Amino acid sequence: MAYKFYRPEDFEVFVTKHENRLYRTALAITGNVSDAEDVVQEVFLRAYEKAVEFESEEHEKAWLIKVTVNLCNSRLRSLWRKRTEPLLDSYPADEPEQHELLEQILTLPPKYRTVLHLFYYEGYSIKDISRLTGRKESTVRSHLTRARQKLKSVLKEDDYESI
Amino acid sequence: MKAYNEYMNKISVSDALHQKLVSCAINAKPVRRPNMIKRYSIAFACLAAVLLSVFAIPQILQYDATPTPGNNPSVLEPGTVIPTPGSSSRYTLYFNKADFQSTADIAIKGHFWQELTDKELKAVFPVLTETHKITATANFSSDEGKASLFNIEAHAVSVAGLRTYIQLVPGEVTLDYIFDAEVKPSKVLGTEVTAGCFETEPNSKGLRNVIYFAYFKLSGISYYVELGGTEAEKEALKDEISELTGLLIEGGAADLRILNPVVPELRQDRLNLDEAHADADFGAYLPTTLPEGFVFQDALRFIDQERNELNVHWTNDMGYIDWRVSYLGDNDKRRITSVADRKNYDLSLYPVPRADSVPGDLHEIVDNPVFLIDELTLDVVRTRAYELPDSGDQPGARMRFGVLYGNVLVELNAKGATPEAMFDMLQQIKK
Numbered sequence: 001m002a003y004k005f006y007r008p009e010d011f012e013v014f015v016t017k018h019e020n021r022l023y024r025t026a027l028a029i030t031g032n033v034s035d036a037e038d039v040v041q042e043v044f045l046r047a048y049e050k051a052v053e054f055e056s057e058e059h060e061k062a063w064l065i066k067v068t069v070n071l072c073n074s075r076l077r078s079l080w081r082k083r084t085e086p087l088l089d090s091y092p093a094d095e096p097e098q099h100e101l102l103e104q105i106l107t108l109p110p111k112y113r114t115v116l117h118l119f120y121y122e123g124y125s126i127k128d129i130s131r132l133t134g135r136k137e138s139t140v141r142s143h144l145t146r147a148r149q150k151l152k153s154v155l156k157e158d159d160y161e162s163i
Numbered sequence: 164m165k166a167y168n169e170y171m172n173k174i175s176v177s178d179a180l181h182q183k184l185v186s187c188a189i190n191a192k193p194v195r196r197p198n199m200i201k202r203y204s205i206a207f208a209c210l211a212a213v214l215l216s217v218f219a220i221p222q223i224l225q226y227d228a229t230p231t232p233g234n235n236p237s238v239l240e241p242g243t244v245i246p247t248p249g250s251s252s253r254y255t256l257y258f259n260k261a262d263f264q265s266t267a268d269i270a271i272k273g274h275f276w277q278e279l280t281d282k283e284l285k286a287v288f289p290v291l292t293e294t295h296k297i298t299a300t301a302n303f304s305s306d307e308g309k310a311s312l313f314n315i316e317a318h319a320v321s322v323a324g325l326r327t328y329i330q331l332v333p334g335e336v337t338l339d340y341i342f343d344a345e346v347k348p349s350k351v352l353g354t355e356v357t358a359g360c361f362e363t364e365p366n367s368k369g370l371r372n373v374i375y376f377a378y379f380k381l382s383g384i385s386y387y388v389e390l391g392g393t394e395a396e397k398e399a400l401k402d403e404i405s406e407l408t409g410l411l412i413e414g415g416a417a418d419l420r421i422l423n424p425v426v427p428e429l430r431q432d433r434l435n436l437d438e439a440h441a442d443a444d445f446g447a448y449l450p451t452t453l454p455e456g457f458v459f460q461d462a463l464r465f466i467d468q469e470r471n472e473l474n475v476h477w478t479n480d481m482g483y484i485d486w487r488v489s490y491l492g493d494n495d496k497r498r499i500t501s502v503a504d505r506k507n508y509d510l511s512l513y514p515v516p517r518a519d520s521v522p523g524d525l526h527e528i529v530d531n532p533v534f535l536i537d538e539l540t541l542d543v544v545r546t547r548a549y550e551l552p553d554s555g556d557q558p559g560a561r562m563r564f565g566v567l568y569g570n571v572l573v574e575l576n577a578k579g580a581t582p583e584a585m586f587d588m589l590q591q592i593k594k
Contacts, residue, residue: 011185012185015181015184015185016181019176019180019181019184020174020175020176023174023175023176023180024171024174027171027174028171037180037183040176040180040184041180041183041184044184091170091173091174093166093170094170094173095166097166098166098167098169098170101164101166101167102166102167102170105167116164116167117171120164120167120168121164121167121168121171125481126481127481137478138460138461138476138478141478141483142476145485145576
């Protein structure tokens with residue numbers, strides 16, 4: 001599968017297909033709207049400029065998520081990172097249960113939020129997350145375990161036991 | 164994580180962002196937002212702010228000598244600071260609005276800590292100890308037996324019960340979160356104080372929290388104070404943090420010479436499996452034979468003021484065995500159960516979600532019970548095994564419990580090993 005984006009319409013289809021997934025991933029990692037918006041713009045810009053030849057739908061999705069994770073990490077490392085609005089202030093939770101959980105998740109360091117999001121929301125296995133983030137499987141597992149321990153007080157048993 | 168997934172599902176890119184994203188293709192040469200320009204824009208903005216402060220602040224300060232009526236402390240900008248009506252504090256601060264908040268990790272090398280004694284509290288908080296109830300912890304970093312003060316974290320409780328966080332640091336304050344604020348400093352007893360407030364958006368219950376903070380320096384020691392509460396308490400919070408800031412400044416810089424840190428034993432060593440088995444304290448409590456397919460991943464020997472343990476980790480594809488050995492602590496004792504009390508550990512009695520099915524007073528022990536090795540049977544181990552369907556994982560029995568050998572506690576958390584194999588591993592250890 002190749003995306004050469006000869007027509008703007010083709011690129012819009014591509015953007016529409018992936019934008020929410022990438023935006024949510026970027027939000028989960030950076031924890032704020034402004035950074036997430038910048039990252040997603042940069043991801044699509046790279047996809048457009050590089051015109052990557054994807055082998056499959058899965059390859060396409062994985063490439064985009066990997067670039068998103070890398071750009072989020074670069075941004076978090078940057079000394080010039082802007083002070084931006086916290087996620088929960090931009091998207092307040094509907095339910096008290098959600099709010100409590102999200103507040104706890106947002107207190108975790110980004111590396112933990114990354115694996116939690118990719119594991120639970122995107123449904124990637126630890127092996128896949130290891131490939132996407134460039135971390136060892138044991139490190140990913142350890143991050144999941146530690147994140148679980150920190151969230152234990154607010155997660156229901158069936159949730160945290162499944163990690 | 165259902166709540167998390169539901170929350171994320173509701174988030175979508177805005178129309179404006181969508182248009183920006185597709186504009187990459189609509190514009191023949193997509194306009195990249197150049198990071199360097201952004202960076203230098205910020206740098207220029209900072210430079211402009213510095214220049215502005217150099218030229219403008221002296222002019223502002225010349226009006227700063229007028230004390231507030233009946234009191235000592237002064238206010239920075241006449242006309243901009245309105246003392247709180249009915250304020251009970253003798254000190255007035257200008258609270259800059261802080262809109263943003265961010266987090267950062269703090270790592271203290273060779274970290275250890277000491278609670279401050281009454282004598283030390285009086286030396287560090289000379290005046291405040293007379294008006295507030297204070298508890299404080301000194302955090303030290305250490306390297307090869309040499310300790311240096313990282314910071315002192317304290318909580319000061321007022322007569323009214325307001326609890327203010329105080330951090331003082333020889334040098335610059337390090338926080339795990341900061342507020343950005345447009346800076347308009349105040350002056351209290353001649354000391355420049357930067358104060359601010361941060362208001363959260365209403366939460367799902369419509370409640371909004373307000374956090375007030377201030378920082379200043381006394382003789383090279385940086386102070387940071389912070390007090391938060393509900394919007395309804397705003398005035399009381401402002402009064403309290405103003406008063407407390409004034410009292411800290413009135414008392415003068417902390418006398419840090421009184422602290423006498425003693426570096427405790429600290430270890431955080433990655434070990435190979437042979438080194439782990441050779442550990443004098445806990446090596447004998449590791450299994451020698453693992454279930455087929457499990458391979459050693461890593462081991463960590465960790466000692467600090469709270470923990471003294473050996474952690475070993477084996478994996479088999481998506482399966483894992485985490486094995487932790489430590490001395491029995493006071494907190495562990497309440498998880499010890501006799502095998503006769505099946506309600507304390509038998510998971511078959513409690514359907515998932517166990518948060519609902521396990522009685523509140525049994526939750527901790529059912530979650531992670533500790534058995535005496537002499538009572539442990541294969542049947543008991545089987546009661547701890549369960550499986551969960553998980554689309555992101557491989558199937559396999561999971562189990563978590565601890566076993567007590569004298570005063571040494573072995574805790575295991577495993578997935579992908581059978582109860583028979585786990586029981587066999589526990590039996591390999593000398594009683």
